Structures are given as C-alpha cells and as structure tokens.
Amino acid sequence: MRIAVVMKLVPDVVEELVLSEDGKRLERGDIALKANEFDEQALEQALLLKESSGAELTVIAAETGDVDEMLYTALAKGADRALKLVGDGLQDGIWNAQYAGILVDVIADVGADAVLTGVQANDDLDGQLATWLAAGLGWSFATVVSGVEAAGESLIAKKEFAGGLTANLRLPLPAVLGIQASPEPPRYAPISRVRQIMKTQSLEEREVTAPAGSITVLSLRPPEKTGGAEMIEGDVQAKAARIAEVLAQQGI
Amino acid sequence: MEEKAKAVELPSVTIDGVTLPAQWNRMFEPRVINQYDISVLEETTAIPGAESLGYCYQCGKCTGVCPIDTVGDYSPRKIFRRTQIGIPLIDSPDLWLCTTCRNCLRVCPKEVNMIDIMPAVREQAVLEGKAPQELLTAFENTARYGNPLGEAPRKRADWTKSAGVEVRIMSQLKAPVDVLWFVECYPSYHPRGKDASVALARILDKLGIDFGILGVEEKCAGDSQRMAGERGLFEMLAEQNISTLSKYEFETLMVTDPHAYNAFLHEYPKLGGSYKTVHYTQLLAPLIDQMGLSQEVPARVTFHDPCYLGRHNGEYEAPRRLLEAIPGIDLVEMGRCKERSYCCGGGGGGMWLDSFTRDHTSARLSEMRVREAIEYGAEILAVACPYEVSRFEDAVKSTGNAGRLKVMDISELLALSMGLIPMEALA
Ligand code: SF4
C-alpha cells in the first residue's frame, strides 16, 4: 500500500492573531504557524499502518509558510518521502478547495492508494480538506475516523457518529480518510534525529499552481466579549451559598 | 545464579579453646559475581556516559542521602542491583525519578556518577520512544516555543511592563551593557517567577547597574532538558542562544536560574559560548553596602539551597550573605542544608514529570522540604531558583500549611527591604 499524508500549517493561537489592515485576512507575516494537530494524528495513524502492514509513506505539504521543519520531523518519525509543493501565491495561504485542486494531480503522481489527512483544522472556512479531496479524486471516503487497519485491498476505518456511536467501515482502496484521532498519541521526534535527517535527506519539491479561490471574505474580526466569569470569593460556606444561589437563578 | 553456594563445615572445631559445632563453623565458598547473567548491566554500562554504574560495590552510602529514597525505594545502589539482576534501567520507572541532585556523587567512594548516567540512558530511552508523555510535551513546547511551558515566544518580555523601571532589550538598545541578564523561562512566564523578575529589575535599576535582556530573542537555556535526555534539543537551543549572544557586547552574563548557570559554566563553552557568568545572588552579594537595606523584614527565614547552585557549583555563601544583610530576618538553617541540602524535585526533568513521579513515590520532595522548613519554625522559605517558588507554594497548600509558610525568592526579600515592593507582599 502507498499512503499519502497531507499536512498543512495553521495559525498557532498561542500567539495573538493579527488582522490585516483591510480586516479581511490574517496578517500572515505577523502570526505564528504550526502543523495542524489533526494532521499530526493522521501522520501517526499512517506510521502505525506502515509498521503493521509495511506501507510506503509520503508526506505532502504546500509551502504556505515554513513547512520544512514539519516535513523533516515527519521524516524523522518514519515517513519515507517528503514532498513540498511550491508555487506563486501559496505563501498567503490557500483555501481547502484550492489545496484539494492542487493535490488531485500530485496524489496521482505519487501513486498513493490511500490518503490520510486531519479531520479538520482551525482555519477551515470552506469545508474540510478530506471531503474536498475525496470529491476531487472520486475515491471512497470516511471522515471523523479514530482508527484504521489494513485488510487486503481495503481499509477498515473506525468512524464516530453522533451520540457516542461508532462503526467499523470497510473502504475499498483507493480511499481518503479524515483522521480525528490516532490510536496512539503522535510520537515524539527527538531533535537529534530531526537534525540528522536535515543533514542527510532532502525534501522533494514540486511546482504547482493553485486554482482560483472559491470564497471571498468580507470581514474577519475577533469574537466580541460577552459577559465574563465570576470569581466566587469568601470562605467555604459563602462560596457554597453563592454557588447554590447561581444554580437556583439559572434554574439548573 | 546457576549453582547454590557450597557450604563447607567440619563436624566440630576448637578455636582458642572455644568449641564450635558444625552449624557454628559453617562457611560458604565464595560465589563469583559473574555467575549471574550480567548482560543487562553490561548493555547499560555500554551506553556512553553510563559506564560508572558498573563501578558500584554496594556500600550503600548513597541510599542514606538520596532524596528519592525518603519517598520511595531508590538510590544508585538499588539501581545498580536491579540492573545487575536483569531489570533494564531503560524500561524501569527508576530511570525518570532521579532529579540529578548530585547528593549521591558527593558521598560515593566509587564515583558512580548519576549526573552522567541518567542523561545518557534517558537519551537512549527518548530515541527508543520510551519517555513519559508529559516529559515529551515539555520537550515539544521547548522546541516549538523556546520554553517548556508552551507560552507565546513573543510574550517573553511582557513581564517587563509591570517592572515599573526601564528594562532594556538588547535588540533595541544597540549598545554594549555591563550586565546581560539571561532571564530564563519561569521568571519570564510563571506568575510568581515574574514577581521575582520584577523585584530583581527594580534592584538592578536602583543600584544603577547598566543591564539589558534578550527579550523575545532569548530561548530556554535547555540544561534540564539535557539532563532529562534531550541532548539534541539542548544543543539546538544552545546554538541559538550562542548565536544571539554573539550579536551583543556585555561584560557579565547574569542568570536568574541555577540550571542556566550550570549550562553556561560547563556546557555552553563546549559549543563555543564562553561567558563570565554569575548567578544573580553572586552579582548582588558584593553590593550589599550600596543596596540600602533599610526596611525591616521581621521574620524567621530558612533558605533552601538549589542543587544546581550549591552542590553542582559550590555556591552556598552569596545567598546567605544577602539574607543575613536584611534587617529583621532571623536566618535559621534546616538540618539538611548547604552541601547536604535536600532537593525540591524539579531538577533533571522532574519539573515536567510530576504526574509520573506521583505514581511512583509516596510524597513530593517539595512537600517533605516544606514540612522540614516548618519543623524549624520558619515563616518564610527563601529560594534562589525559579523552579522552587511554584513547587514549594504548591507543597505548602497540599500539606495543609497554607498561611503558615511563605515562599519567597531572595530578590523579593531584598526588594522588600529596599522599599521597592510593598510590605503587603509579606502578608
Ligand atoms: S542524583 Fe540525587 S536523586 Fe539522583 S540518585 Fe543521586 S541522590 Fe538520588
């Protein structure tokens, strides 16, 4: 099996988000970016699949910021190849529909028969990448997946539904999976190993052109503050009395 | 242990007129130690840095001084013995409990050196994916954000806004300074660490010291990550800090954190960064006469020697001279002080292993230490390492001693006496 893991950079909310002057986008030069944490789950799931059934693993990311470290880290964790997509216009960030548009050809060239990516990302404004990808490729598809096993010419995906229901789905290959959680937490890549990989291995690059974006942002702004938390002071008796009062007021 | 040791006995023997029947003259033939399968020990001591574990001759001196043995079943002697009988250290919880406090090395006649053994075997464990998750989270935070707390790198100098005095940032200053203050992570981000930084900034300002900080350019010095087994991360941080420091001119590098002190003294020079490094207590102690310590701080105070200032680097006097100079302070020594000092539990990665340690010990070291301070009648536990304020304050609460013992950095006590922070801080 050949697995492609698609990753992307998302705004890191540990730092303040900075809006551009026209208020229509994030000021990309002034915000911090990090790997989408769900993509890290997808990578871990793919690594587990590789370990259990010998898949070949290619990690792909568009250069919408500095993706080198993310890709080298994936190699240090055990990915076989890392492919960086470069081209004009990527640095400003792209929508998922655009990303999927780019990836359809790339994935065909990589020869992947399964694509794993994160179920969602904190900047998904135009729908989720896995969904766009499955539609673009016309492959079988499951998302909100929290466990994948190889089964010959198909994959068994554990999918979560609302209300705590889960089902095991058999997906014939080729397939696209949106990963919610890997059975194991994403492994740690020791820095010495990442640095070693940086010295000895190089990233493959491929020139791409992003299709036109499908949505226009009219305005973007931070959520408005509504109310706040009440810090309940006093001794245990006073605190308990106040909590009881609040509960009664709210009719809880 | 293939064969049982053979007993040698005579039916009866008379020595110096005393007759010893068989059960009293029985002796055992010496049992050769390599009758054991010592392959696990050999595998461990083959790790570069861990060789000295093999020197242990089981005298037990370390057991009496290891702080972990007071809350568990632990010491280099026990670690050696377990490894010898085939329990791999690399898979054992023992690997993560040592705080690298250095007390065992002080007494060990064979120089079994946990300060080298632990990071070496831990590094192997990290490479094999065997380290506890909470420690890995701290490593990841450090790699990504330059601090183990996972705080925003751009907010590293935000504490200076509440300093009330000018704290100059080197990148903006564009001029040499006498003292470059390497603030470190907990003093930059932890609420109580920031209190101590504010106090220290005011003291430096009051003394007219020409100082600057690196601000957002500063990265964790990385020493505890190194001791916890992430040498690669340490080297990356050190290279970044050395390259940043090379841009600026300064006479003295002053650190708040004894762990950074240790790194700058012993590890950075190996990577090309040599600086005249002092701990802040060493910078201030010779300036006592100029400090204007006029306000009384009426309290019984005891001092906890940080392992990495005291035992690791031999500085016991500077903090004490400062404390003794503060009017009103009655300095009492705890039984375990100076080179025999206890440990707060935060060193060697312990700072990021609290849940793991809790599962393998009966109490936190910080709790044992807080109880000791209270036994000695202390009202204030004075500290000089940024790990300690948060650890001891938590321990004061968890041992039910809230209100009985205050934990304060020496810089806070000095600033109080200099009238630079309000006396309410004592309340
Ligand atoms: S360094 Fe300290 S904690 Fe570690 S084994 Fe020695 S005495 Fe115990």
Ligand code: SF4
């Ligand atoms: S003090 Fe040294 S030689 Fe003695 S038991 Fe401890 S480690 Fe072994």
